[in-house]
Amino acid sequence: MSPESATLFARLASPFTAEALFDCLLDVAYFVKNERAQYVVVNRTLADRCGFRDKRDLLGKTAEQVAPAPLGRTALEQDMAVLRTGVPVRNQLELHIYPTGQAGWCLTDKFPLTDERGRVVGLAGVSHDLHAPDESAGQYQAVAAAVNHARANLDRRLLVGELAAVAGLSAYQFDQRIRRLFRLTTGQLLLKFRMDAAAEQLRDTTRPVTQVGLDCGFADQSAFARQFRRTTGLTPGEYRRAFLTTGEAG
Numbered sequence: 001m002s003p004e005s006a007t008l009f010a011r012l013a014s015p016f017t018a019e020a021l022f023d024c025l026l027d028v029a030y031f032v033k034n035e036r037a038q039y040v041v042v043n044r045t046l047a048d049r050c051g052f053r054d055k056r057d058l059l060g061k062t063a064e065q066v067a068p069a070p071l072g073r074t075a076l077e078q079d080m081a082v083l084r085t086g087v088p089v090r091n092q093l094e095l096h097i098y099p100t101g102q103a104g105w106c107l108t109d110k111f112p113l114t115d116e117r118g119r120v121v122g123l124a125g126v127s128h129d130l131h132a133p134d135e136s137a138g139q140y141q142a143v144a145a146a147v148n149h150a151r152a153n154l155d156r157r158l159l160v161g162e163l164a165a166v167a168g169l170s171a172y173q174f175d176q177r178i179r180r181l182f183r184l185t186t187g188q189l190l191l192k193f194r195m196d197a198a199a200e201q202l203r204d205t206t207r208p209v210t211q212v213g214l215d216c217g218f219a220d221q222s223a224f225a226r227q228f229r230r231t232t233g234l235t236p237g238e239y240r241r242a243f244l245t246t247g248e249a250g
Helices: 003-011 019-023 044-049 071-085 138-152 160-167 171-182 186-204 209-215 221-232 236-243
Strands: 028-034 039-042 089-097 103-114 120-129
Touching: 019 028, 019 044, 028 044, 071 089, 071 103, 071 120, 089 120, 089 186, 089 221, 138 160, 138 171, 138 186, 160 171, 160 186, 171 186, 186 209, 186 221, 186 236, 209 221, 209 236, 221 236
Parallel strands: none
Antiparallel strands: 028 039, 028 120, 089 103, 103 120
16 A cells, blocks of 8 residues: 555545445445455445345345355355455356346456455455447447357357457457457357356256257366356256256256
8 A cells, every 4th residue: 555545544534445436336246245254345236136125234144145045155155265365356257147037247356355464354346247239339340240150159169260260350359359349358258158058058948968068168067067157156957947947957
């Protein structure tokens, strides 16, 4: 902390948590948690996502206590890993399931909070909603063919160079264009497409989980299960049991 910031914060009547500031951001969930992973500061958006009318109802609770099971368990495991190791979570692509049953993609960052001795005493984080780009915009049209190519070939490994060639751009130009449009790297975007396709098949068909993984580019079922759980907080089987719409779990 610089001398200037130390002087400023020392003059404040109460600790600055940025809670009021983050209450103004409707597409960002913000939180601060203590060493037990309990919420101590949240913004309005996070309360809404958890189905609470009053932000104060979240305070003192963990993610496992406020998020639908077993999603909350995975979030708590992630929190405890940050608290235990001090290693932040950076730019983690995640699929969130809201109390309404709707799904939404976000990028999550979590950073440890340390005391004067360097001991981890809490964490702070944000989850920023991802929005689809305007498909009528000129920048999107330049990569539209490559995006469609990617969606049509999720069952095999795709490289940035192949997609860039479809778009008529260099690999660097293509990746930069994808970052500007989607706020994702090309690799993250391909992962999002695969997870979207997998979630749709698990939710809307009774196709075996192994086949779903193969259809989405995973040759190894265990690798598919690990990645799906990391991204959605659920194993493929748990997701199917929770959201299958055909009336028959496979």
